Amino acid sequence: MIRQAAMAVALLATWPAAAQTDDMANPAFLWVEEGKALWSERPRPGAKSCADCHGAAETAMRGVAARHPAFDAKRGRAMLLTQRLDACRVEHQGETPFEPESRRQLGLAAYIALQSRGLPVAIAADGPLAKTVAEGRALYTRRIGQLDLSCAQCHDDLVGRRLAATAIPSGHVNAYPVYRSDWLGMGSFWRRLGNCTTGVRAEAFAPHSPEHVALESYLAARGNDLPMQAPGFRN
């Protein structure tokens, strides 16, 4: 049985030279390639592709991931980048939202985030998003779970200390979505959040729930000015 590798003709010689060496070693770029294809794919005849409305992602999406989550005036609420994608999927393409953590959702989010690589994180945290950021901060410092721990106790007070084999990171989200070798795949901040809430034996938050949106908004704002690194690689 021989299968011609389907959409695989990905000769990436056109990528920015500086990024080349490391990118190929990061399997996240297998997802990025899918997101790139999805960008100009029409979901069904007559429907518009992302590219039909937005044009080239390299210009249209530059800086977009760096300023998300953002407050959406039209809808009157904070929106994550993945919620944006869903909004366009539903309202402009007439399709159903992306399945959380699917290859398509992660691929498209990673492809869009890549267009902001190196730019400083720029969350407008003191405008109308401030309320959501404050809610996120409150959640971040609240003790939860059977272990009765807050995110802050680990990610502010114990940064660099070891939890089993793992050094506790400072909990930034500028590299998300990331490829993780122990997931054997990619995941968003929401998936990582699930690992941390399970870790302290707390109930997980649903994807795109108010808690998820608030925590991601707070963490993104807390990382303002850091360079965007998505899609990241975590062992």
Add this chain to the structure above:
Amino acid sequence: MTAQFLPRRQFLLRAAGAAGFVLVPGLWRPLGATPAEVKAEIAKLVGEAALRPGLVKLDLPVLVESPNAVGMTVTAGTPPAGTRIQSFHVFAAANPLPNVGHFHFGPRAGRPRVSTHIRLADSQTVTAIAKLSDGSCWSDSVDLLVTLSACLD
């Protein structure tokens, strides 16, 4: 009892014990290959020839924090006149299967080199062997430490 009242080490251990943080050991059965198994695999490859140190260079981090994808590069110096390097063979003695990979270089290869990502079950010695066209075998080893929960003691 809340974490606040635990000594820090115990606090960390306890938090680590909770599901979601310690994912690594699940990837492998706990038992590694036996030294005899590794010797047998290497003997299969080397045959009667003596295994000489040198020529081949194995690059691996000495301290491994995340053993699911460890960057590894194998390269080699210039082989003795009249010979060429045919292949590299990598063995990880403490993995459940000592074989990691066999890498062959054909007539269209440039300088023999392979970089890839490997999995390591535990702290151990990893060995790379270069096999030459005259049948001689050269080796390089790296002793590395995989940081598992044991290091909290």
Add this chain to the structure above:
Amino acid sequence: MTRVLIRVPKTVKPGQEFEIKVLISHPMETGYRRDHQGTPIPRDIVKQFRCTLDGEEVFRAEMFPAIAANPYFFFHAVAERGGTLRFEWSDERGTAWRESAALTVE
């Protein structure tokens, strides 16, 4: 689904070494893991990978479960004249995949 990413230079100089990088989409299931119900997940790995230039071998890898998920290979090749680079890989269940890339030498 994207099955592979391959990076080769568009053009190379005759006799001058160049780099090839390949990233294959595959879980490389070791056979030692269990799912949430405790059932062992069967071993499923890419066993062979081979790169040739107009039929002549550049690089070949025989893999074991110790190769990480989504196998990545970086190796060197040399070409005197242009041709077709072929990439073939297969798992232990008899599924095989292939991809090719044109190489211009000038």
